[in-house]
Amino acid sequence: MSATHPVSLSVNGEQISRLVEPRETLADFLRRDLQLTGTHTGCEMGVCGACLVLMDGRPVHACLTFAVQASGAVVETVEGLSESAEIADLQRTFHERNALQCGFCTPGMLVSAHGLLTRPGVPSREEIRDALSGNYCRCTGYEAIVDAIETVARRRSAGERAARFLEEPA
Amino acid sequence: MNAPLGALDRPNSYIGRSVSRPNAKRLLAGRGRYVTDLVLPRMLHAAFLRSPYAHARIVSIDLDEARAMPGVRLIATGADLAKLCKPWVGTLDHFKGMKSASQLPLPVDEVSWSGQAVVAIVAESRAQAEDAAEAISVEFEELPVVSDIDRAREAGADRAASTIEDNLCFTSRLDTGGIDEIFASAFHVVEEEFHFGRHTAVTLEPRAIVADWDASEGKLTVHHATQTPYQFQDLYARHYSIPEVNVRVVAPDIGGSFGMKLHVYHEDMAVIGLSMLCGRPVKFVADRIESFVSDIHARDHRVHARMAVDGDGTILAMDVDDVTAIGAFSTYPRTSAVEGNQVIRLMGAPYRFRNYRAGLSVVFQNKVQTSQYRAVGHPIACAVTERLVDMAAEKAGLDPAAMRERNLIADDAYPCDSPTGYKFEALSHQESLTKLKALMNYDALRGEQAALRQRGVHRGIGIASFVEISNPSPAFYGIGGARISAQDGALLKMTPSGEVRCLISVTEQGQGTETIIGQIVADQLGVAHERVRVITGDTEVTPHGGATWACRGAGIGGETALQAARKLRGNIMSLAAAILQAKPGELDMRDGVVVDALSGAERISLAEIARIAYFRSDTLPPDASAQLSVAHHYAPQGYPFAFTNGIQGCHVELDAETGFVKILKHWVVEDCGRIINPLLVDEQVRGGVVQGLGAAFFEECLYDENGQLTNGSLADYLVPMACEMPDIVIGHIETPTADTALGAKGCGEAGTAAASAAALNAVNDAMSPFGASIAQIPMTPARLLKALGTI
Structure with missing residues (x-):
């Protein structure tokens, strides 16, 4: 149970090496060992989507992935995606449209939305709603989230790139 | 006291404006601190x-x-x-x-x-x-495990806890008198037994x-x-x-x-x-x-109810018996009896009838405690009332909308009270109904429904009027001995740079409390809202208050902030007048600058006033008092509650073979008084609707006879997902309360209050060609197939 294993992976562009227990999930590893608390755990069984991160470019449930399984992978969390400005347009539009309330589901929503929008084409509202089926939001009623993603999808397809999100005054 | 506040053409007029939440940015960046x-x-x-x-x-x-x-x-x-x-x-x-x-x-x-x-x-x-x-x-x-609510109430029944004499936590009765006679002589009587599942937050x-x-x-x-x-x-x-x-x-x-x-x-x-x-x-x-x-669960009510109606469709009376099971003890300190109490008091609240009788039994059993969860009691009272109204409409040969037009309290009838003792200051049921019909394009929707039925497509339209309780006074908990405050407090401080910090006792859970408080303070002071920082949620620094529940954030917290800001503004203006040797009445504050009220010419900035007050008090006139921090408390003193109202519409399509229901669209018209930030109100109402639709179709804590929860995980307990939820259209009526200068009431319960009722009516409407009906939520496919006689 407590024998540790070495893992080595890239997290938000930084090379990380640690010893972890085999039972430690990637979610716990990110949150506890690396203090990347933007990744949240809501159900710890891969249903709610609050823990979604990008692993080798694809959204994965960090709660269903063991840290040892991520060895050698490239992991990006909401913190890294914020700093690289890759999701600045999504963040800006979520903010303008008030597509979040408590914010607990938001990092996972952003990762799902980013995953959806990296696919070719402009998704319809129905396709956006379908793509968010693995992301529970208990506050918003989903509509603002769908609106925000739809807006970004159109802007991206028109070739618009957003400026950085974080430095703007509130 | 309802002078128009912060007309939107004034600088720094934020009341009524959609302002994005400053504190949402850190949540979007993954920098929330939970x-x-x-x-x-x-x-x-x-x-x-x-x-x-x-x-x-x-x-x-x-x-x-x-x-x-x-x-x-x-x-x-x-x-x-x-x-x-x-x-x-x-x-x-x-x-x-x-x-x-x-x-x-x-x-x-x-x-x-x-x-x-x-x-x-x-x-x-x-x-x-x-x-x-x-x-x-x-x-x-x-x-022995106590689970059945009828057996639990029998004499000599096993007890849910050995330290209680019996399983009856609380009972209550309301009776305006003569109910049996009214029902005996009524032209139509409709009657139903309703079941509301347990669900959780x-x-x-x-x-x-x-x-x-x-x-x-x-x-x-x-x-x-x-x-x-x-x-x-x-x-x-x-x-x-x-x-x-x-x-x-x-x-x-x-x-x-x-x-x-x-x-x-x-x-x-x-x-x-x-x-x-x-x-x-x-x-x-x-x-x-x-x-x-x-976590607390909520609802779990069985309601037997009937409605007496005149030949022309006028509602005469309601007679209700509510039995609710709450777990093995009552929750502390707010109890587990408030929901039942609000169920029997909110019944029929939007309607004119004056005759009412209700019984409430709150029963112990060996399950998780229940207590207050969003829209306490409202969805039950609303669903029972609104379903009976639809059943009565059918008997009277009236369209559901026409039935409501006939029976909803007239918009000019206020102030008035309900037969259950609630006092209504000013509501807008009729105007809300008119607006809902227009938003839904109600008549066209009915036409489409009839045409589709010919082709075997079964759509249903449901509407549900509601009254929402917000802004409770001390008559709610304080009077019962609970140390739960009905007042709130704010501390406003001008910084040495002329900016403002507001420490206030209402709290933030993402609905935007800090944003609207910032808007109100900025509006009242005449500064840019970016110059106001709002701090909540720390008993060490914020004044004692009730905090955020029962939709009191805007109505009570907002009024507290407004009054505190006016006090600080008065202090700033007196100090500015002393510095400028002017009369306070000749000055105004706009965009962080004290100006000549008539010409608008700049006289002195807030930053300069603060600099003088904090660092060069030696240059102030001897009688000038630089009070740039103020503390202020506000408690509601007028009506015991600021009731709000609204109406919802739900459009569904039923697959009679599978029992699956697709929610096509949902509409809400709500009147929460003065709207401070439409962007936040709309999305809070939508979130409330989705929780109500969750209760209507998906969410239920299922127990076996041994008191074991059988679906206690997020894989088994169904929460509404984006793909199952419709777009939700929101319309507003604004009837500000005259109890406060701000005029705001609450909007957090509105969505949840009537969504399940509208859905229940819509599904029953869709099933009507089959002669089938349902009086239980959640309306799962299996229950619908059972109602349709398929299984």
């Missing part, structure tokens, strides 16, 4: 061994093996914590005859629901604490608490994911005998609450004691499985 995220030096982690039985006697507990497990620092039983913590009883004085079993953080000799925490394990990591829990052996002797962040007892100072700091830090400051102080001044409760970012996080939970009370016993910070975060068996 209790779940918190790590303190030397912090330990608690886990709990839970009862596998719904009702049992604790015979013995063997801790020897667990105590020797790696990382374990403390194991505590009920007896250990009983030495530190005074017991509690969840009753309110004004609920006459109410009773409940006394509670301790952990039970000493009896468990009364499956999942109740029995033993606390504190270890270096949560995983080690859970490992040790597995090594504890507890011998239980099973006791499922906040995405589960309950979380870090208690940090510092014996050197005798000080307790609790980081607590709660709506109500002041209530918990008071409770921790009293139950652990710590001076209140030495107790600090901090509520940082909260991952959803919806009423669930304002109740006392046994684990939370235990964690305080565990920190005292360890002398170190102790953290407990409920995992999702624990949440299902320990």
Whole structure:
């Protein structure tokens, strides 16, 4: 149970090496060992989507992935995606449209939305709603989230790139 | 007192404007700071061994093996914590005859629901604490499980807890008189028995608490994911005998609450004691499985109701019997009887009829405690009333909308009261109905429905009027002896740079409390809202107040901020006048600058006033008083509640072969008085609707006859998903309350209050060609197929 294993992976562009227990999930590893608390755990069984991160470019449930399984992978969390400005347009539009309330589901929503929008084409509202089926939001009623993603999808397809999100005054 | 506030053409006029939430940016960047995220030096982690039985006697507990497990620092039983913590009883004085079993953080000799925490394990990591829990052996002797609400009320029935005389927690009756005669002579009587499933809040962040007892100072700091830090400051102080001044409760970012996080939970009370016993910070975060068996549940009502109607469709009377099951004890300190009480008092509230009779029985059983969750009682009262209105409309040969036009209280009839004793200041039912019909294109929708039925497509249209309770006065809890404040307090401080900090007792759970308070303060002072920082959720720095629940954030918190800002503005203007040797009446404040009121010419900036006041007070005239911080409290004094109203419409399509229902669209017209920020109101209403639709179609805590929750995980308990939810159209009527200068009421319950009622009516409308009906939520495919006679 407590024998540790070495893992080595890239997290938000930084090379990380640690010893972890085999039972430690990637979610716990990110949150506890690396203090990347933007990744949240809501159900710890891969249903709610609050823990979604990008692993080798694809959204994965960090709660269903063991840290040892991520060895050698490239992991990006909401913190890294914020700093690289890759999701600045999504963040800006979520903010303008008030597509979040408590914010607990938001990092996972952003990762799902980013995953959806990296696919070719402009998704319809129905396709956006379908793509968010693995992301529970208990506050918003989903509509603002769908609106925000739809807006970004159109802007991206028109070739618009957003400026950085974080430095703007509130 | 309703002079138009902050006309939108004035600089810094923010009341009524859609302003994005400044504090949402950190949440979007993954920089939220939830209790779940918190790590303190030397912090330990608690886990709990839970009862596998719904009702049992604790015979013995063997801790020897667990105590020797790696990382374990403390194991505590009920007896250990009983030495530190005074017991509690969840009753309110004004609920006459109410009773409940006394509670301790952990039970000493009896468990009364499956999942109740029995033993606390504190270890270096949560995983080690859970490992040790597995090594504890507890011998239980099973006791009879009380689950059926009728058998529970029979004479001599088994009791849900051995310390109560019987399973009746509370009963209440309302009777305006002559009901039997009215029903006997009525032209039409409609009658139905309704069943409302138990469901639960499922906040995405589960309950979380870090208690940090510092014996050197005798000080307790609790980081607590709660709506109500002041209530918990008071409770921790009293139950652990710590001076209140030495107790600090901090509520940082909260991952959803919806009423669930304002109740006392046994684990939370235990964690305080565990920190005292360890002398170190102790953290407990409920995992999702624990949440299902320990967070409050809500609803669980069986309502038998009938409505008497005249030949022309005029409603004459309602007669209601509500039986609700609440778990083995009543929740502390707000009780588990408020929901039933609001069910029987909100029945028929939008309508003109004057004759009413109701009985309420609140029953103990061996399940998780129930208590206040979003829209307490509203969805039940609304669904019962609105379904009966539709049934009566059918008997009277009226369209449901026409039936409501005939019976809703007229918009010029206010002030008036309900037969259940509620006093309504000013509501807008008729105007709301008119607006809803226009938004829905109601008549065209009916036409389309008829045409589609010919082709075997079964769509249903449901509407539901509602009244919402908001802004409760001290008549709600204070009068019952609970130390839950109906007032709020704000502290406004001008910084030396001429900016403003507002520390206020209402709290933020993402609905935008801090944003609207900032808007109000900026608007009233005449400064840019970016220059106002709002701080909430820390009893050490904010004034004592009720905090955010029952939709009191805007109505009471907002008025508190408004009055405080006016006070600070007065102080600033007097000081400016003294500095400028002008009369305060000749000056105005716009965009952070004191100007000549008539010409608008700049006289002096706030930054300059603050600089002089803080650093060059020697240059002020001798009689000038530089009071650039003000404290202000406000409590509602007019109507006991600020009632709001609205109406919802739901459009569904029923697949009669599978029992699946597709929700095509949903509409809400609501009147929450003065709207401070339409962007936030709309999305809060939508969120409320989705929770109501969850109750209508998906959410239910299912128990077996042994009191075991059989679907207690997020894979089994169905929460509405984006793909199942419709677009939701929101319309507004604004009828400000004259009780405050701000005029705002509440909007947080509105969506949940009537969504399930509108859905129930819509599904019944869709089923009407089959001669089938349903009076139970959630309306699952299996129940619908049963109603249709298919299975």
